[in-house]
Amino acid sequence: MSDAPLRLAGVERRYRTEAGELPVLQGAELELQAGEIVALVAPSGTGKSTLLHLAGLLERPDAGEVFVGGRAAGTLSDDARTAIRRTTIGFVYQFHHLLPEFTAEENIILPQQAAGVARGAAAARARRLLASFGLTGREHHRPGRLSGGEQQRVAIARALANSPRILLADEPTGNLDVGTSDLVFGELLQAVRGQGVAALIATHNPALAARMDRVVTLAEGRVVAG
Numbered sequence: 001m002s003d004a005p006l007r008l009a010g011v012e013r014r015y016r017t018e019a020g021e022l023p024v025l026q027g028a029e030l031e032l033q034a035g036e037i038v039a040l041v042a043p044s045g046t047g048k049s050t051l052l053h054l055a056g057l058l059e060r061p062d063a064g065e066v067f068v069g070g071r072a073a074g075t076l077s078d079d080a081r082t083a084i085r086r087t088t089i090g091f092v093y094q095f096h097h098l099l100p101e102f103t104a105e106e107n108i109i110l111p112q113q114a115a116g117v118a119r120g121a122a123a124a125r126a127r128r129l130l131a132s133f134g135l136t137g138r139e140h141h142r143p144g145r146l147s148g149g150e151q152q153r154v155a156i157a158r159a160l161a162n163s164p165r166i167l168l169a170d171e172p173t174g175n176l177d178v179g180t181s182d183l184v185f186g187e188l189l190q191a192v193r194g195q196g197v198a199a200l201i202a203t204h205n206p207a208l209a210a211r212m213d214r215v216v217t218l219a220e221g222r223v224v225a226g
């Protein structure tokens with residue numbers, strides 16, 4: 001049995017719509033090794049976000065199984081899935097989703113506290129992470145006082161706060177201008193490579209995809225080489 005950080009086996013997901021059933025994933029297979037960074041490049045509406053939500057244990061598949069570190073997530077309770085999500089999986093979204101009323105540092109402390117880390121240790125790690133993204137001096141700024149690129153750097157630092165084995169990202173630099181996107185994406189790759197994280201990153205940008213280790217796409221509900 002594989003103990004890869006993430007494995008999807010025969011994953012199916014369909015949505016019920018007014019027009020009937022919409023099959024989105026129809027037997028998706030994907031395995032990510034530690035330290036491997038995989039680009040997910042597929043046309044709009046083919047199921048990238050759906051795949052990321054299933055891989056991140058935010059939703060359950062209609063059939064098939066998601067294995068995290070070799071463990072079948074389908075058999076677990078919602079509480080057990082939440083615990084895995086908090087400690088093992090980091091998420092980065094296109095829009096930063098930082099909590100607006102908390103500072104950059106607090107946004108990185110909170111998920112650590114939710115995973116049981118003491119406040120002092122969480123604050124020290126938050127400061128180290130912010131420094132590694134060039135944000136020393138910005139620790140006490142709220143998201144509204146940061147630039148778009150800085151906000152997204154904080155969101156990436158937050159995703160890495162609990163040293164996850166898996167990073168899932170949905171267009172992580174998609175709302176930034178080309179130059180800033182290039183820079184922030186480079187920092188993201190460097191941070192992920194440095195920690196040996198298995199990463200699955202959806203992007204529409206072929207230049208960014210080319211900087212990852214492998215490209216996959218979605219065709220007729222399955223994952224195929226891109």
Ligand SMILES: Nc1ncnc2c1ncn2[C@@H]1O[C@H](COP(=O)(O)OP(=O)(O)OP(=O)(O)O)[C@@H](O)[C@H]1O
Pocket residue numbers: 015016017022024042043044045046047048049050051
């Ligand atoms: N909750 C839902 N209910 C019904 N249909 C849905 C739901 N979520 C997604 N869909 C449909 O499933 C298909 C796949 O959606 P998904 O968001 O996974 O695609 P995507 O590849 O991430 O698209 P994009 O690149 O535009 O973000 C789309 O046709 C979408 O309309």
